[in-house]
Amino acid sequence: MNRLLSAASLAVMGLLLTVSAPAKAEDSPSLVVQRTGDAVTAVLADAGQSVGQKRHGVEAIVYEQFDFVTLSRLVLGRNWKQLSPEQQTQFVEEFRRHLSVTYSKNIGDYKGEKPVVTADRKESDGDWTVKSKIVRPGAEDVAVDYRLRQSDGRWKVIDVIVEGVSLVANFRSQFQEIVSKDGAPKLIDMLREKNSKGESFKSNVQVGKN
Amino acid sequence: MRILFGLLISLLCLAAPCFADGPTDDDPLEGFNRPMFSFNDTVDVYVLEPVAKGWDKVVPNRVQTSISSFFENLRSPYDCVHGLLQARPHQAAVSFARFIGNTTFGLAGFFDPMSDWGLQSSSEDFGQTFAVWGIPSGPYLVLPFMGPSTIRDTAGFTADSISTVHGWFIPAIYPIFSTATRTVNDRARALKTVRNIKEASVDYYTAVRNGYLQRRQAQIQNRRGAATSADDDLYKIDEE
Numbered sequence: 549m550n551r552l553l554s555a556a557s558l559a560v561m562g563l564l565l566t567v568s569a570p571a572k573a574e575d576s577p578s579l580v581v582q583r584t585g586d587a588v589t590a591v592l593a594d595a596g597q598s599v600g601q602k603r604h605g606v607e608a609i610v611y612e613q614f615d616f617v618t619l620s621r622l623v624l625g626r627n628w629k630q631l632s633p634e635q636q637t638q639f640v641e642e643f644r645r646h647l648s649v650t651y652s653k654n655i656g657d658y659k660g661e662k663p664v665v666t667a668d669r670k671e672s673d674g675d676w677t678v679k680s681k682i683v684r685p686g687a688e689d690v691a692v693d694y695r696l697r698q699s700d701g702r703w704k705v706i707d708v709i710v711e712g713v714s715l716v717a718n719f720r721s722q723f724q725e726i727v728s729k730d731g732a733p734k735l736i737d738m739l740r741e742k743n744s745k746g747e748s749f750k751s752n753v754q755v756g757k758n
Numbered sequence: 759m760r761i762l763f764g765l766l767i768s769l770l771c772l773a774a775p776c777f778a779d780g781p782t783d784d785d786p787l788e789g790f791n792r793p794m795f796s797f798n799d800t801v802d803v804y805v806l807e808p809v810a811k812g813w814d815k816v817v818p819n820r821v822q823t824s825i826s827s828f829f830e831n832l833r834s835p836y837d838c839v840h841g842l843l844q845a846r847p848h849q850a851a852v853s854f855a856r857f858i859g860n861t862t863f864g865l866a867g868f869f870d871p872m873s874d875w876g877l878q879s880s881s882e883d884f885g886q887t888f889a890v891w892g893i894p895s896g897p898y899l900v901l902p903f904m905g906p907s908t909i910r911d912t913a914g915f916t917a918d919s920i921s922t923v924h925g926w927f928i929p930a931i932y933p934i935f936s937t938a939t940r941t942v943n944d945r946a947r948a949l950k951t952v953r954n955i956k957e958a959s960v961d962y963y964t965a966v967r968n969g970y971l972q973r974r975q976a977q978i979q980n981r982r983g984a985a986t987s988a989d990d991d992l993y994k995i996d997e998e
Contacts, residue, residue, distance in 0.1 A: 618995070626996055650958040657950075675993060679983050686823070688873055691982035695993065706993070709984040712976025713969050717992055721783050721968035722961040738960055746957065 577676035577696040577703045578668045584613050585663035585680070592658040603652045615704035616644045618697060622706060623719045627727045635736060642739040643719075649746035660685045663692070671695070676703065783968060784897070791900040795963050798905055802945075807952075810945035817946070824868040825943045829936070830879060831860045831867025836922070840882035844890040849980065852877050880980060884921070885914030889978040898967055906970035 575583075591597070591605040620640045621628045631639060667679040676696045681689040695707040707716040726735045785791065814822075834857035841850025856879060859872040873879065888910050889895065896909025907915065922933075959965035976982065 621995055622993060629996065646958075646960075650954070653957070654950075654954065671993075673993060677984050686820075688878065693983040695984065697993075711973065711982055712984070713972045714984070714992070717972060718965055718968045719960075720992070722959060722964040724783070725961055725964050735960075742960065 575703065576668075577678050577694075578665050580613065580696065580703050581678040581680060581694050581705075582663070582665040584609060585665075589662060592655065593660070599656045602655050603648075606652070606655065607648055610648075611644070613705055615697060615699055615706050616640055618699070618704075618706045619716065620644075622716045623723060624727070624732075625720055625724070627723070627732055630727075631732050635732060638736050639732070639739075642736055642743060645743045646739050646746075649743050674698070675706070783971070785967065786897045787899055791898065791967075792963055794900040794902060795966070798900065798903065799962075801903065802952075806941070806945050807949070810942055810949060813942050814946040814949060817943075822943055822947055825939065826947060827860070827864070827870045828867045829940050829943075830870075830881075831857065831864065833881065834860070834879070837880060837882045840884075840887050841880075843887045844882070846980070849880055849882075853880065853882075881977070883914055884917040885911035885974070886978050888914050889974075895971075895974075898971065906966060908971075908974070911974065 588606055588609055591602055591609070594602070597605065617640055620636075620643050623643065624631070624639070628636065662683045663680050664683055665678055665680045669677050669679075671677060674697075678694045678696060680692050680694070682692055683689055691711050693709040694705050695709070696703040697706045698704075707714055709715070723735055726738065817825075834853050838850045838853035838857065841847065841853055856872045856877050859875075859877070860867050860870055863869075863871050870879075885908075893910055895911070899907050899909055899912055901907050901912060901915075904915065955965060955969075956962055975985075979985070
């Protein structure tokens, strides 16, 4: 249980340490991950920025490098088709905001972690998996894999797998239950409500020793 | 005790054919699991978490890490045995080397120099060994106080408890004390993590279930990253 929990919390860091920098069309998936990981790390390590500024910086980088539409479609699976185009847009927006609101709470906790790309491989459907580890001072490494898919000639992240736990699979499982019980509009409402609550707590982000 | 253990294994083997292959997100016992999960969460919120917060205030982070390393080191011989039971001699050797190295250079295991030298720990248990032997996981099951499990992992957990050496040779007070220390210390180290998961999940119960099953699958395959033959369905866009 505890291993699971620590893995999940590191998913948080994994997501934050993901990606950035203007990418060129010919950039390989590995290069995209490493370069952008370095860019996020630079923002997090910048003592001159407030937590709020860092959040905006990281958001800009991650939003650029993640394909949130594909990610959202994968998360909803078959249920995506049940949504009207308008609802689809709403869902992508609220889901993206959900990830930002919850994961950005850890921005103040940065303690010198560094992302290092270790390997990559091509998947049978043309995607690439880039394997990396987050090297933490005084603690064990955390394995973070990224799955990338090409869109508009650029490689973008469509899943993050932390210590073997896929973000897409985990949210798909949660959303599946909610959509099958209460329908997709209810899910969008739930996300929206959770997001606005999360935003209002944001000002009290605790930068504790944990 | 041993008879009980044997009985469990044979029961499990008999029951095996009625379980589907590998863990899925099916949750036939959800009616039992959900109330049990909220019971555990209530115990956590009102008892374990407050105690862990107190511990966290008093005990510095570095000491918490050392306590955790100490207990992990005590497990190493056990990890080694499981490496052998799973016919993974290399892994068994790593666990053995970690035990020798961390017990000596790591000052009785309170430090973990072997990780810095590239020998990473792999935590093994009977649940994983059973899986390597081909015994299917059976349905997801939430145990009182112990949390997420499956039928197979529950049998594994029972076998673990029976086969833990100190249970046989040392007076009962020691295991009780050490389990309490480890539980509180681990919980203290996970304070932020649990809060994160609660906030980041839309359905906490399902997030933990899915996370547990994915994580166990990775542990059984001794991988830390994505599955090699990634679930094709997961990454397929439904185009119709």
